[in-house]
Amino acid sequence: MRLSHASHFSFTLAFGIALTGCTLAEPGSAKDENVQPGTSSGALIGAPLDQDHRFAVGICTGVLNADRSCPVPGTANTSRCSGTLVGPNLVLTARHCVEKMGAQSDPADFCSADFTGEKINSTVQITTNDSVLQPNGAWYGVQRIHTPSGKNVCNDDFVLLQLGLQVRDVVPVGIDLHRDIAQQPPAEVAIVGRGWIKERYDSSTLELIESDNGGLTRRMLTHIPFMCAPATDGACSVVDYWSTPPVFHFRAGQLGYGAGGAPGDSGAGVYAQDSFGSGSYLAISVHSTSTMAVDGLSSGGQGVRLHRHAPFIRQVVEHAALVGRYPVPFWAEE
DSSP, X not given: OOOOBTTBBOXXXXXXXXXXXXXXXXXXXXXXXXXXXXXXXXXXXXXXXXSSOTTEEEEEESXXXXXXXXXXXXXXXXXXXXXXXXXXXXXXXXXXXXXXXXXXXXXXXXXXXXXXXXESOSOEEEEOSSBTTOTTXXXXXXXXXXXXXXXXXXXXXXXXXXXXXXXXXXXXXXXXXXXXXXXXXXXXXXXXXXXXXXXEEOTTTOOXXXXXOGGGBOEEEEEEEEEEOOSSTTSSEEEOTTSSSSEEEOOTTEEEESOOOOTTOTTOEEXXXXXXXXXXXXXXXXXXXXXXXXXXXXXXXXXXXXXXXXXXXXXXXXXHHHHHTOOXXXXXXX
16 A cells, blocks of 8 residues: 655555445345446546645644744645534544544555554644645644544544634534435435545556646545445455555545545545535535546545444544634534
8 A cells, every 4th residue: 555644655655456345326235246446537636627626635743834834744644634623623534634644554454554643743733725735724733632542544444633822703513413425325426525636556566657646726526426335344445456455445434536636635535416506515424535547647546434433523623613612513513
């Protein structure tokens, strides 16, 4: 598995797209599918710029530059990620954006690794700027990081960041804690992230051929085909050209979709297209990894199923609302 954490550890797991035995169109159904590896023509890489959905925030770990832009990735324990404002003082993002991962207990199984509990950097902040590279923008410091009790890098790759100050000029969105994606899979999903616009690898040597961060500007892609949300571990899998053997088995806490992201898209909100298109924004997942097809281009993505973590998320949301002195949002009610 390739790890490229948002600072170059964007957790861009590259796995191509040959799926088998996935839960796809019908609730609770399992179908044998064999989707051939595609290209990045439908990937979030190079997706249209988005200036409307400002609830899709940027995340930066490490001390800001003198011009108040996010520092260069890979220096001073920094990372650059995407996130979603789900409360005036609360942001949903990927756990690997702020916490280090341990070694795999099984070299052939990426999901055999756990989070270590060690922060990438003690300083974390978020911005509503169009880009984390934008100078002289507004940043909000993270006061507390809420992590789930589980530590698995595949099933538990999300956190909630509690801010010291409230974001008052952006309307937060919510999390769909009632929809079990394995039983009620959407036909399509949408993603808003801040990742690179170009990334291509040689699938034989695994060497990076070309890349462009595109200014890490907010981008949106809609109508992404939904692929898989297994009810049990290993019920569906994808070809992974970074692995030996080249296959990745999904865990029950994950879901897959047909277009992935790039470094910087980690933590982006994933939405069921049927709600996103209607203007009702309820995230069903956090984007954590993306795939690479045999042509070396990103071609698929994977996220964390948030419905399975509903009790923990509700507890954090209630705490943040109490601290911020605002009503608990409707979507967090049981």
